[in-house]
Amino acid sequence: MSSQDQKPYYFVPSPSQHPILAALGLLGMMLSLTAWLNDQGWGAFAFAVSLAWLLFVLWRWFGDSITESEEGKYGKRIDISYRWSMSWFIFSEVMFFAAFFGALFYARSFASPLLGDLNHRVLWPDFMAAWPNVGPADLVPHFKAMTAWPIPTINTALLLTSGATLTVAHHALRDDHRKPAIIWLAATVLLGVIFLFMQGYEYVHAYRELNLKLSSGMYGSTFFLLTGFHGFHVLMGTLMLSVVLARLIRGHFSAEHHFAFEGAAWYWHFVDVVWLGLYIVVYWL
Structure with a gap:
């Protein structure tokens, strides 16, 4: 029997905060980009913060997936x-x-x-x-x-x-x-x-x-x-x-x-x- 067959039938991850946090980052990017394009002074800074937030969430999210894979759950x-x-x-x-x-x-x-x-x-x-x-x-x-x-x-x-x-x-x-x-x-x-x-x-x-x-x-x-x-x-x-x-x-x-x-x-x-x-x-x- 292969190692793939010995793993769980189908892995279901536990509830995660990553989707809602990523959605908030995307919302912030959209709103701040709109303000930036309309010459609002705070738009560029808010866009940079929202982008950094989204990248951080994605880093954590993909990191969790990598950990799950390396632990043999997939x-x-x-x-x-x-x-x-x-x-x-x-x-x-x-x-x-x-x-x-x-x-x-x-x-x-x-x-x-x-x-x-x-x-x-x-x-x-x-x-x-x-x-x-x-x-x-x-x-x-x-x-x-x-x-x-x-x-x-x-x-x-x-x-x-x-x-x-x-x-x-x-x-x-x-x-x-x-x-x-x-x-x-x-x-x-x-x-x-x-x-x-x-x-x-x-x-x-x-x-x-x-x-x-x-x-x-x-x-x-x-x-x-x-x-x-x-x-x-x-x-x-x-x-x-x-x-x-x-x-x-x-x-x-x-x-x-x-x-x-x-x-x-x-x-x-x-x-x-x-x-x-x-x-x-x-x-x-």
């Missing part, structure tokens, strides 16, 4: 439940990015050609339905589009390499080779950090040298929303892998029981796939 059914939960979470993220890809597709394939057809020549005779553009009324300050070389291409190489190093680390863990797993996972985290620094440099270059901003028409808004949200997901994935790395160094996980590693790996590979779509659609087409 059996096969809990493992299945976590896998389904992570699968649906990633599916929701797919739909999230699909909305932004759809907005970009609509702007390029429908809105721009419509505004540039013969029926609109009387209103905007100088408008060219090329992508990117400054809009039919020419109200957007002129800018240059971001090219695929060199930064986006380097970032693509970084993410693809990180996917390979993460896969090597996973196979090493499954073979119960802990030290190689730690080394390759650390390399994955390092590549994620380098990607974030490169994207920050790309944004500085866009603002200072290309005059490309979030307000630069439909191109600027879709560019920064797609790449910015992807960068945020890279940040979250890097944090997830960093926690997994710390647990791996502390001796957590085994060759048979390491879903936290697998869940973070699923998320990271999803981030890689999204970037490939971004690289083709945003930078090349």
